[in-house]
Amino acid sequence: MSRTFHGLPVCNVLTALDAGEELPAAGAAAWRIGLGYRYDGKTEFAEAWQRFLDAVDTTRVRALVMGAWWAGDYDDLAGPLALIVDSADRLPALEALFVGDVRSEECEISWLEMCDITPLFASFPRLTDLAVRGGNGLRLRPVRHERLRSLAFESGGLPARVVRALGECDLPALEELDLWLGVDEYGGDHTLEDLAPLLTATRLPALRSLGLQNSEYQDDIAAAVAQAPVVARLEHLALGMGVLTDEGAAALLEGQPLTHLTSLDLHHHYLSEEMQQRVAEALAGVDVDLSEAEDEEDEEDRYVAVSE
Incomplete structure (x- = not known):
């Protein structure tokens, strides 16, 4: 569970209201609405959302964090997300949204039942930061958004349809893109070809930080990145969390220069x-992160950092 988001401390609104605590100023916190264990089977997300709308001056809210949204079984995101989208006129100052800030104790990342998140882009034109956790059932259609600066998809298996849609999105202000690609077993059916538009990034002219992480074919990604046009304008590159071996690292070093980078994140790797x-x-x-070195020699036993 995040403690800060968008540079603001996270306030769990249900916990605060139940405890009778004085709430912070509306624009001084990232407001978390999540049911969690305490509310499991007892409170619907609609009720929790209404309590938030009634208690906080939402016209000044800058950041929202959406936690667990199901009341019993792992319901999909569609209904709760529609409530947020339908409340867009009450959230005119919203700049940041984290969908799916759920701990593994509440639900494993690949069990989260997602939906089409495309309506968020049209409903919140002031949005600068969007993070989405979960890949099962996740959908995205190509969109244009003028102000989005940071976009992250965290998953144990990011669907190919989402990767392809990202390659067709026009995001002229986007500076940071981070993808946890995940594994085929949990819906990560993407290929290197699906990633190709992101490596040219012609629709992402402001991109300065790129993460293509958590992949079973991290060596192939590294080899492609070594020749990718986007790299010359990057400041931060993340290729960690996956099955990166000496082969992929060698390809990186033998490709285009990387000495202009500020940081290179390779954490959780299989390098000698x-x-x-x-x-x-x-x-x-360059600030190179080589932490979490794994020593499994058997290729079949190597694993990504986040799958289930």
Whole structure:
């Protein structure tokens, strides 16, 4: 569960209201609406959402965090998301939204039942930061959004249809894009070809930070990134959380220069000690994260950081 979001402390509105606590100023917190264990089977999301609307001056709300939305079984996101979209006129200052801030104790990431999130883009034109956790049933249609600066999809299996739609989106202000691609077993049926438009990023002219992480074919992604046009204008590159081996790291080092980067995140990897040293020496001026080195030699036993 996030403690801060959009540079603001997270306030769990239900917990605060139940405890009779004084609420912070509407624009001084990221407001979290989530049912969680305490409300499981007892409170519908619609009731929780209405309590938030009644208690907070929503015209000044800048950030929202959506936690667990189901009252009993793992209901899909469609109904609760529609409530938020239908309340868009009451949230004219909304800049940031985190959909699915759910702990594994509440629901594993790949069990989250998602839906089409495209309406968020049209309903909140001031949105600058959007994070979405969960991939099962997730859908996105190509859109244009003028102000979005940061976009993250966290999943144990990101559907190919979402990756392809992202490649067709026009996001002229987007500076940060982070994808947890996940595995085929949990719906991550994407291919390297699906990622190709993101490696040219012609529809993302402001992109400065790119994460293509948590993949079973991380070596292939690294080899493609080594030749990708977008890399020359990046400041931050993240290829961690996946099954990156010496082969992929060598391709990175043998491709276009990476010394202009501020940071390179390779955490959770399968690099030998020799390759780790080679990467560190070649990119001495770059903040390289080589933490969480895994030592599994059997290829079949290697795993991504987040799947189920």
